[in-house]
Amino acid sequence: MDYKQIVADAVSSVVDGKVSTNDIYAKIEKPKTSANGDISFPAFILSKELHKSPQVIAQEIVDNINGESFEKVVAAGPYVNFFLDKGKVSHQVIETVLTEEEHFGDNHQGEDRVVTIDMSSPNIAKPMSMGHLRSTVIGNSIAKILTKNGYKPIKDNHLGDWGTQFGKLITAYLKWGSEEDVKRDPIHYLVQYYIRFHKEDEIHPEYDEEAREWFKKLEDGDPEAVHLWKWFREVSLEAFNQTYKKLGVEFDTYNGESFYNEKLQDVVDTLKKDELLEKSQGASVVDLSDENLNPALILKTDGASLYVTRDIATAIYRDETYHPVMNLYVVGSEQTYYFKQLKAVLKKMGLDSAAGLHHIPFGLITVNGKKLSTRHGNIVLLNEVLDESVKMAKQQIVEKNPDLKDKDRVAEEVGVGAIVFGDLKNSRIDSIDFNLQEQLKFEGETGPYVQYAHARAQSILRKAKSDYINSDNYALTNEDAWEVIKLIQAFPEIVKRANAEFEPSVVAKYSLKLAKAFNKYYAHTKILVEDDELNARLALVKSVSIILKESLRLLGVKAPNEM
């Protein structure tokens, strides 16, 4: 039921067609405070057309309106404020949610079209840091939001499993490595070797030469090089998968850079054939001056390929394999310019994916204002943060709910939920100066706050004796309940907006608002009282619980029934 449309029609009939219903509809807004009604119409825009002051017009609308759909309609200066019929609307909203359950808010805008999402993309032999968390959880949430909007997302973990760093790693391993150590704690030791390499090559520049040779061997299929590379890749993936399991994230494909390696020559050939490639300072570039961009470097002076080449191969492969309507890259904002170049090159090549390419940037994570760097050992390990948070959650559970069964599972859901929610709560583009203490807070605007509201709702439902599903009247008029109802009613719009903006924070912010409104209602109204409205109250609690759980699901956060 579109109440804005009802208002637009009502206003339109009063102004006698001098302003179109669509124009009126577009101007209708939601007042910031409920004191000003549920929907309001600013009469300013009619002022010119009708040659009257907005105050007079507002009063005329009130005098002539057909107010049967509303509790009341009042003029407040230049505004006309509409108060909806709370009982009628609450009944209708709750009934819809209880019927559709977790599918409330689903839409078919995507028409089953495929969207590829390039996300997470950790580098082999390097630990996942908080930076990878962002790409992973943002991509994961966007995938869920896309699905709710009728799209078919394909989550592709574009692993960093190729490149000159493997020459360095092999060199370092052969110099200082130990097989047992790597088997015991692969990432930890591989990183140690990598860091040591970068320390020592400052004194021993010849190490760089060795590394180059090993990478060359790897490219040429030398058995020892390939064996080590495969091994590093395998143990790294195992370690990554443990983290992904904790986060509850799964991928459709793991086509890393090595996967596209053999397709690079085709890319270069195609570029040559299309006469897009030109020499510049010894390197091969695609000129993009007509797009007002710097040239894209395709091949280095020594003829070696670069990441653009691989990304072009990736785009071609995805076009051919999935025919996606959109091609998303969840990658840090520092690469914005690069993605403009990539898009421009794809466009010149006439590839389908050019139009649908969207870079989904997110802000940089720093520690004490400094950029993270594996090389310099300046990293915040994702696993450690998650473990710490789970530990903290466990502690709180032991304190606050000692009788809870399944403490460890719930601690996992709450602890991980806090970190994931904390990352998704703010606009993607905001940069974050990481602070562990800040991340481990479970009070106020946090994931656990929303989870807690859901758990309390569940708790009430467990204790309820009556069978509210049989109720045919969900009318509520209580003010606190009304705020909750209005938020529930807004959920489908939230789902659409989050999708249009590729912005999980829209859902996170919404879930906080709903949880807050519900907590307020819960604090002031006793639900389990035997009276005429009991069924309606329980139905509302059930609806809230459904929407909170669904909101958290869209963010990739679990909603335990008890905590």
Place this chain on the structure above:
RNA sequence: GUCGCAGUAGCCCAGUUGGAUAGAGCAACGGUCUUCUAAACCGUAGGUCGAGCGUUCGAGUCGCUCCUGCGACACCA
């Protein structure tokens, strides 16, 4: 230097396509658990929305100029 992003309460952030007195959370102070989980609720205090012009009936929101911070600017990804 050029381009991009950002600047809202002590801190961290909301603020839909311009609309009514700029809102939360944290931190501070005070109150609420024999009653549906106090990870909660209620209250107090806290602001020249970076600065200045402009467009408009109306600007945190749009335009221009400037200031500050971060990022990017070909042989890393």
